[in-house]
Amino acid sequence: MTRKIRMGMVGGGQGAFIGEVHRLAARLDGQIDLVCGAFSRDADNCKATGAALGLDPTRCYADYNAMMAGEAALPKDMRMDFVAIVTPNHVHFPVAKAALEAGFHVLSDKPATLNLKEAQTLRKIVKASGKSYGLTHTYLGYPLVNEARHIVESGGIGKVRKVYAEYIQGWLATEVDNKQADWRTDPARSGGSGCMGDIGTHAHNLAEFVTGKRMTHVAADLSIFVDGRRLDDDGSCLFRMEDGVKGTLSASQVCVGNENSLSIRVYGETGGLEWHQEEPNTLIRTYLDKPTEVLRAANGYLTQGGYRTPPGHPEGYIEAFANVYLDFADTIRSGAAASTGIDGGVRGMAFVEALLKSSNKNSKWVEIKA
Amino acid sequence: MTRKIRMGMVGGGQGAFIGEVHRLAARLDGQIDLVCGAFSRDADNCKATGAALGLDPTRCYADYNAMMAGEAALPKDMRMDFVAIVTPNHVHFPVAKAALEAGFHVLSDKPATLNLKEAQTLRKIVKASGKSYGLTHTYLGYPLVNEARHIVESGGIGKVRKVYAEYIQGWLATEVDNKQADWRTDPARSGGSGCMGDIGTHAHNLAEFVTGKRMTHVAADLSIFVDGRRLDDDGSCLFRMEDGVKGTLSASQVCVGNENSLSIRVYGETGGLEWHQEEPNTLIRTYLDKPTEVLRAANGYLTQGGYRTPPGHPEGYIEAFANVYLDFADTIRSGAAASTGIDGGVRGMAFVEALLKSSNKNSKWVEIKA
Amino acid sequence: MTRKIRMGMVGGGQGAFIGEVHRLAARLDGQIDLVCGAFSRDADNCKATGAALGLDPTRCYADYNAMMAGEAALPKDMRMDFVAIVTPNHVHFPVAKAALEAGFHVLSDKPATLNLKEAQTLRKIVKASGKSYGLTHTYLGYPLVNEARHIVESGGIGKVRKVYAEYIQGWLATEVDNKQADWRTDPARSGGSGCMGDIGTHAHNLAEFVTGKRMTHVAADLSIFVDGRRLDDDGSCLFRMEDGVKGTLSASQVCVGNENSLSIRVYGETGGLEWHQEEPNTLIRTYLDKPTEVLRAANGYLTQGGYRTPPGHPEGYIEAFANVYLDFADTIRSGAAASTGIDGGVRGMAFVEALLKSSNKNSKWVEIKA
Amino acid sequence: MTRKIRMGMVGGGQGAFIGEVHRLAARLDGQIDLVCGAFSRDADNCKATGAALGLDPTRCYADYNAMMAGEAALPKDMRMDFVAIVTPNHVHFPVAKAALEAGFHVLSDKPATLNLKEAQTLRKIVKASGKSYGLTHTYLGYPLVNEARHIVESGGIGKVRKVYAEYIQGWLATEVDNKQADWRTDPARSGGSGCMGDIGTHAHNLAEFVTGKRMTHVAADLSIFVDGRRLDDDGSCLFRMEDGVKGTLSASQVCVGNENSLSIRVYGETGGLEWHQEEPNTLIRTYLDKPTEVLRAANGYLTQGGYRTPPGHPEGYIEAFANVYLDFADTIRSGAAASTGIDGGVRGMAFVEALLKSSNKNSKWVEIKA
Incomplete structure (x- = not known):
């Protein structure tokens, strides 16, 4: 079988909108497993979110730095493959940076960063990392x-x-x-x-x-x-x-x-x-x-x-979003460092x-x- | 957290259409796990389908009778909760009968049976079983x-x-x-x-x-x-x-x-x-x-x-189908024997x-x- | 220039709906002149309607029989060519009969008559008359x-x-x-x-x-x-x-x-x-x-x-109706007795x-x- | 009855598009009669157009100046009330000027003139004339x-x-x-x-x-x-x-x-x-x-x-256009000098x-x- 890809998530605690959409999209095709998260700066929310999702409590982290460290310490066939970033915009850059530098692929909600300067910096980080960086421009998934x-x-x-x-x-x-x-x-x-x-x-x-x-x-x-x-x-x-x-x-x-x-x-x-x-x-x-x-x-x-x-069976937003996730999973499996995502991010x-x-x-x- | 519901599937081997749709629908909301299947009378197809889905090979059964027996023999907190029937029409009745009589809930693709007589018989079986019987009238899920x-x-x-x-x-x-x-x-x-x-x-x-x-x-x-x-x-x-x-x-x-x-x-x-x-x-x-x-x-x-x-994020056929699955999972959790499904089946x-x-x-x- | 066709109208007094639509349609292309009418059994309405339309008061007739007689008495190049019937259904037959027998073509609002028997009778009258009989099936004018x-x-x-x-x-x-x-x-x-x-x-x-x-x-x-x-x-x-x-x-x-x-x-x-x-x-x-x-x-x-x-300049109901009138004017000019109208009327x-x-x-x- | 308004037309000879649309629009409601025209600089076309429209040949003029002079010489209850200008843009201004100065109302196809300067000049002419000037912004007729x-x-x-x-x-x-x-x-x-x-x-x-x-x-x-x-x-x-x-x-x-x-x-x-x-x-x-x-x-x-x-009987472009003509005919009848048309023309x-x-x-x- 196709290897399942393991996902960690930063953001998306209970009450957030886009985090849940990412999870629906990641889950739909059965090729990606959510294995850990730093869902909220509110520790209770983080735990509750992880519990509702059936996650191992030890992998519900207090913050994204803890998550990078914690996952990196796990055996290779268990640790997350990539980080999905679903926070408000200003957190996109620091999380992506931390993840890439810790050796994880990144799939970020858009925009890539808070401003152009950050995006250009992130581009350098991505290129140096050899990791894949994707941006969820959902509508291209249609x-x-x-x-x-x-x-x-x-x-x-x-x-x-x-x-x-x-x-x-x-x-x-x-x-x-x-x-x-x-x-x-x-x-x-x-x-x-x-x-x-x-x-x-x-x-x-x-x-x-x-x-x-x-x-x-x-x-x-x-x-x-x-x-x-x-x-x-x-x-x-x-x-x-x-x-x-x-x-x-x-x-x-x-x-x-x-x-x-x-x-x-x-x-x-x-x-x-x-x-x-x-x-x-x-x-x-x-x-x-x-x-x-x-x-x-x-x-x-x-x-x-x-x-x-x-034909005639309407597919919608979640399916489009899931297509973006499928593509990213394929990229990871292929081993190629697809950095086009960051180029689009910088352009945006x-x-x-x-x-x-x-x-x-x-x-x-x-x-x-x- | 909400208890995950365990699903077994009859039919839906590789090359089938509706079985895959059922799996997408069951998977979307993360409340149902596919744990076993008798996907095809073709043993190779059955195994390959199970493998592609990441199932335990011992729970890819040669036929639905084996599945009922095998699952019934498992510990209660492990065995499937319900059987999803996604075969051609003529197999709906015998599988539903076998599942109900083995103590499993049933969620069947429509039509309920091959003909009215079978449907009326099935109605009796459902009512006697105390189990839930659902029919995937997908479009009601919108x-x-x-x-x-x-x-x-x-x-x-x-x-x-x-x-x-x-x-x-x-x-x-x-x-x-x-x-x-x-x-x-x-x-x-x-x-x-x-x-x-x-x-x-x-x-x-x-x-x-x-x-x-x-x-x-x-x-x-x-x-x-x-x-x-x-x-x-x-x-x-x-x-x-x-x-x-x-x-x-x-x-x-x-x-x-x-x-x-x-x-x-x-x-x-x-x-x-x-x-x-x-x-x-x-x-x-x-x-x-x-x-x-x-x-x-x-x-x-x-x-x-x-x-x-x-609003404005189109939800489609798979989401509607997933709503039918969500409802059925709720029914199972609630413990109520919701037999309205069979009544609709007989009416159809x-x-x-x-x-x-x-x-x-x-x-x-x-x-x-x- | 193309000869203008002269129209008389039965029905369509002030307050009626379809009579005015017929007049709009007849007027649009400038090939048909309304020259006389028996617009209403109410003499005042009839006169007022004629006056509002700028008709010669002597050609606003008290009833359709008077109109047939009055027009037949006029010089050939002045008298109406055809009668447009725009009354309620039960009057379609007697007016059409009177007009055809007086030697005038007929363009009738549908249905042709009050019932099948009348329609079959009218068919005989049309065929015997050698005159054109048209039915305003407006929607075919699109x-x-x-x-x-x-x-x-x-x-x-x-x-x-x-x-x-x-x-x-x-x-x-x-x-x-x-x-x-x-x-x-x-x-x-x-x-x-x-x-x-x-x-x-x-x-x-x-x-x-x-x-x-x-x-x-x-x-x-x-x-x-x-x-x-x-x-x-x-x-x-x-x-x-x-x-x-x-x-x-x-x-x-x-x-x-x-x-x-x-x-x-x-x-x-x-x-x-x-x-x-x-x-x-x-x-x-x-x-x-x-x-x-x-x-x-x-x-x-x-x-x-x-x-x-x-393209892109919407034409609508009145233009479709006018096409029916244009066709009928052409039929009259061509001299051919187009009786297909009555066949459709009987079929209806x-x-x-x-x-x-x-x-x-x-x-x-x-x-x-x- | 409502007095019929008499229209002369400049432009709109055979082969033109918009002239015929103006005529359809003017004709539809039976309140405006086309009585004369200078349809084309090609004398044959002009005559042929007039003949096809059933006009008095003496009122098919060689050019618009001849039309202004000819109509002004006719008895008041016979001469045209207004000039419809349906020429290419560069002729709008001189014709409008000539018409207004000869004492005729003007309904012009848009744009009012070839350029802003002309439009501003025309505005003065309109205001001085005491005549109505309308511009056929057709789409406002919907x-x-x-x-x-x-x-x-x-x-x-x-x-x-x-x-x-x-x-x-x-x-x-x-x-x-x-x-x-x-x-x-x-x-x-x-x-x-x-x-x-x-x-x-x-x-x-x-x-x-x-x-x-x-x-x-x-x-x-x-x-x-x-x-x-x-x-x-x-x-x-x-x-x-x-x-x-x-x-x-x-x-x-x-x-x-x-x-x-x-x-x-x-x-x-x-x-x-x-x-x-x-x-x-x-x-x-x-x-x-x-x-x-x-x-x-x-x-x-x-x-x-x-x-x-x-409702449900589609009215379209010609009806909208006819509404513009109806409004203009009302303006003329009312005797008010409605010069808003030129203001809109200048603005355009x-x-x-x-x-x-x-x-x-x-x-x-x-x-x-x-």
Whole structure:
């Protein structure tokens, strides 16, 4: 059988959101076992979380440093293979650093770090470590996103011209007082950007992935619409990519009634593609002189795989997330040090910094320097 | 922590479809452990499947009788709690019988049995056993289906008048030669009906669940459209339910281009509801004098739960299936003998038999006698 | 220039609905002039309607007999060419008869008559008259409906197997007290059927038109859901067509929240088509092994015309209705006696009578004898 | 009866597109008569067009100056009331000037003029003339656009924050060689902008209309994607409006597969609205804590009118256009000099000039000075 990969987790104590999602994703395909965790700085929460998950209490650690030390001391065939980092943003960097330096692979929630400088430092650490570093850009785990990339790559829409990327939510349209909203709107824990750092980066990442082009410049206008908020809760930018591609990217958390509306539209000389995260099993494909096609997940006419069920059995966010975990498990097994994750992480942070700089300079064009 | 429930599986060897889906569903929430299996009559397949799943080889049994005996011989805190039956239809009954009589709970793929007579016999066995018997009517696992039921139950659409239920596929529009198609079109393994037994029963079950009414009569017209096929691959019926509800139900496997299009529309005196399995996170609600509402999964305005992620993070088929498993695990833990599953199973078989009888009698109205 | 066709109208006085729609449709393309009318039995209404329309007061007639006589007495190049009948159903027959016998072409709102017997009589009158008789089956005026028919006719979906036809409304879900509802629920003015006569006939007509097949048998279940109503406000039937085609047809006026939801889905051996009246500029086309296509109005890849504007400029109900008028004007100009209208009219009435008979005989199959 | 309004037309000879659309729109409701025209500089075309329309040949004029003179010489109750200008852009100004100075009202296709300077001059002429000047911003003729405006105006979505406006087409994705494409891509006839002038102005106009706010600044990036084209065929801008509203606006003619995809989304503190021109009978309305509503044309729960048919009978582009004509006819009858049209026209030209200036200055923010 395929060797099961052992995971440790930092963050994700009871009451957190994304940690549980990571666990669902890691668990789904039965190829990854959660073996230890430093789930919370609150020792009781940490223990309770571990107990609820059926973990060995001795492997529920007080903090991430203890976890690195404790696991490193275990026999090789027992200790964790990688650390999943699911903390608020400001903790991503120190945990990743500690894990890599202790010889563990890292799969981190995005963004990679709190800011670009940290990300660049982390890149050096990753490269020096020889370990794999992955970033959970969940939305790339949707198979039709991969299909879209391959259609573009194989010339299916011709030379790319224009991209529209959006990530629109409404949950922060008013003052929100909960754990999720809390740290996301706190510069110390979230970084220099709120909305753009949290979700704009997904749209950026998706645009680069599907087109296969790097975004080079942005002219941005970030906003804080809710009184008293300290970080942007909305923003739009014009952007330019390599090879003359142009586009717009909008992210917002104050567009009332929008849930998690990430979408991308890409148009080339001979065709176009459109995909919406909230209806992820459909990919719209357009042509110059033919009817628009509705490509649907898991059908035989697709060229890419990644489906667990036949057409018409909707797969969603957790399956996409699980695909990211499956890929990372494969990477670990293969022994290859896949460091592309950190490159994408640096690019994401560079994108955010360029946005902030542009917005502060009255929307002047700013180069994205990763 | 919540006690993990131990599952044994009959069927689901490598190459099967639904067995793997059951495993994904059982695994997702980390509350159920697969501990043993009789995955295939082919011993090599059985062993290979168990190995790939990381099972103890001594608990990969040659057949289901061996499994019942072997598990019964294990210490109580080790042996399986329940048997998941994921074989072709004709094996559902004997395995369920053997499991129940050996003192194990049963969670069976639908239909419950090959025919009504078997189902009625099984009902007696279940009731005598004091064990839980569940049927994986997957689509009831979608939380918005449950929401719909509660809206109807609480009078949200007034007295129900008319129901449209459909389950339309296209995958058998031509002669299909594979493992899935094979047994589904073979009367000996599938039962007296092909399309209606396989998918029409889901539509029937959904109609009864959402309305809270029992279907009492059908006037059916079943068809075999593909030459050489031995079981219906399409059918429609008029139906009547308790309390004057009327409706139509169509199921087909020859409607080219349809994937897995299960849907229900229910109209009452003051409102209506519409739900489509392929877009399961949306429930349409209509009113007499107000705009139609789009109810979306996981929002605060809903009255029912069952979501793992916030609004806009699509949950799909596997999550719905996992909800069925979660419910069954809860039932086992609670110690209550929940035998409603078999009642629904008998009703499903009675529905199919009534359809066959009606269609054979030139669409005469036939009573559904469960 | 193309000769303008002169129209007289019976019915359609102020306060009526469908008369005004006929006038909009007749007027749109500037090829038809309304020259006279007997708009209402209420003389004041008749005069006021004529005045508002700018008609010569001497050509606003007290009743339809006066109109036939008055117009016949005018010079040939001045008198009306045809009579548009826009009255409640029970007046369709006598007006059509009077017009044809007076030498005028007739374009009648549907249904052709109050019952089958009248329709058969009218057929004889039409054939004897040598005049054109058209029926405003508005929905056939949508160009994509015509496109669908041509796709089927040219083998684009293979041999037809299954049809789903629906016409679902909600406006009569409660007791409604207005002019429109009034006569539609009165047997003396509407005929033996309410819902099926009013809208079910459109679905029947659409099914026959798109498939090119005649419906031969129905097994129907008609209902009256609103207390005190005297005619069916809902119904469904199983049906059979020539050449082994099967289907279901539902019509309802009590499905709360539905507006004017006429739709058809047709599946053949190699493909399918789906069209919805409320989104009439889109035609869905399915294939065995290719992505579903979205055919959109007015594009170059279509084979049929009938559009006034380029793609993406929605044309709707009035344009479809105007297409019916344009066709009728062409027929008149061509001099050909196009009597197909009455054949369709007879078929529609025969369909309704078969439904009533079947529903009265407990949904027994009844042949449609036109 | 309501007095019929008499229309003369400049432009719209056979082979033109928009002239025929104007005629359909003017004709639909029977309140406007086309009485004369200077349809083409090609005398034969002019005569042939007039003849096909059934006009008096003496009122088919050689050019617009002759038309102004000829009509002014006719008796008051016979001469045209207003001139519809349906020529390429560069002729809008001289014709409007001539008409107004000859004492005729003007209804002009947009844009008002070739450039801002002309528009400002025209504004003076309009104000001095005492005549009505209208601009056919067709999309404002859709009743649900008006409904949206009223919802915003009455506080239905709270203080407006963010606007997304788009007008995306694909018909110029390759070199196109026809009459429509020709003048639209020629600076001398179309003005300084291609895509933005032709369709971006509609999006601008829609955004201002629905929000009731003026756009004050833009930061734009216009592009020419097709080799050899002389005017922008694509562009996006960030924008700011009065009272802190922000937004993005994109227009393109090279997004393959898009037909005429004009849309607007507006979000305020407590709600949002979304409308798409290609599905104009639906308006989406969102709330903070309630399900999204689907407002549908012509329903009783709406506060604004403008419908010709009941719910579910799609009204489209021609009906919207006809509403613009109806409004203009009412204005003329009322005797009021409604000069708001020219103000909007100046604003549109100022928007385009600001876009061009911004795009030339590397997307710097530029104020819109009308």
